[in-house]
Amino acid sequence: MSKAAFPAVPQRLGLYPVVDSVEWIERLLGAGVRTIQLRIKDKLDEEVEDDIVAAIKLAQRYEARLFINDYWRLAIKYRAYGVHLGQEDMDVANLDAIRDAGLRLGLSTHDVMEMERARALRPSYIALGHVFPTNTKQMPSAPQGLAQLAAHIKKLGDYPTVAIGGISIDRVPAVLATGVGSVAVVSAITHAADWQAATGQLLEMVGAGDEG
Numbered sequence: 001m002s003k004a005a006f007p008a009v010p011q012r013l014g015l016y017p018v019v020d021s022v023e024w025i026e027r028l029l030g031a032g033v034r035t036i037q038l039r040i041k042d043k044l045d046e047e048v049e050d051d052i053v054a055a056i057k058l059a060q061r062y063e064a065r066l067f068i069n070d071y072w073r074l075a076i077k078y079r080a081y082g083v084h085l086g087q088e089d090m091d092v093a094n095l096d097a098i099r100d101a102g103l104r105l106g107l108s109t110h111d112v113m114e115m116e117r118a119r120a121l122r123p124s125y126i127a128l129g130h131v132f133p134t135n136t137k138q139m140p141s142a143p144q145g146l147a148q149l150a151a152h153i154k155k156l157g158d159y160p161t162v163a164i165g166g167i168s169i170d171r172v173p174a175v176l177a178t179g180v181g182s183v184a185v186v187s188a189i190t191h192a193a194d195w196q197a198a199t200g201q202l203l204e205m206v207g208a209g210d211e212g
């Protein structure tokens with residue numbers, strides 16, 4: 001018998017900021033964001049534990065969907081809404097433990113092969129990237145571009161999807177036109193001259209995600 005799928009998320013997760021501190025989580029939840037990721041890189045579990053606990057508490061207070069990037073054990077321990085994992089993480093993380101704990105799972109993909117590999121695991125959402133060149137993360141592959149993003153979305157039907165990578169405010173309308181359910185951004189918010197204005201504009205364009 002096949003394993004149960006990971007718990008469902010709303011088909012449209014809406015604006016999805018990816019940030020590296022509890023301060024950003026607090027600011028953005030206060031600004032109306034309802035899907036968010038804590039992405040702290042290359043630290044030991046004990047170095048990030050307090051931040052993860054604080055972020056989860058904030059998300060609970062705001063009834064928001066908080067995904068923890070990478071630190072899946074801590075996400076399980078403190079009952080985060082979900083975990084986001086990359087292709088390499090998939091091979092080493094205990095996906096059964098994540099599913100058995102009832103956490104949602106998002107997976108990164110960069111091409112058709114990775115998308116099909118991810119889909120076979122029946123995660124809660126599939127992230128597709130990087131769509132455009134990005135300065136935030138060094139990427140080993142080329143940007144997928146809008147045409148490929150649109151083709152992936154079409155293939156995935158009504159599966160919850162997230163687009164990420166180089167998405168500036170001016171590119172959002174074209175990204176949304178592909179039918180993607182969520183737009184993940186880092187620098188469009190954290191490097192904006194006025195993050196509140198940028199967040200407000202992005203929420204207006206993308207929405208905060210469906211309820212449920």
Ligand SMILES: Cc1ncc(COP(=O)(O)OP(=O)(O)O)c(N)n1
Pocket residue numbers: 016018037039069070084085086087089106107108127128129137162164184
């Ligand atoms: C929504 C979303 N999509 C993709 C990524 C990238 O995750 P990953 O491949 O694990 O790389 P790192 O973020 O860990 O460097 C993401 N974080 N969020």
Ligand SMILES: Cc1ncsc1CCOP(=O)(O)O
Pocket residue numbers: 018129130133134135136137164165166167184185186187188
């Ligand atoms: C974490 C990550 N994974 C793929 S692209 C990316 C960074 C996206 O950042 P930005 O929105 O600043 O391009």
Ligand SMILES: [Mg+2]
Pocket residue numbers: 069070084085086089
């Ligand atoms: Mg990761």
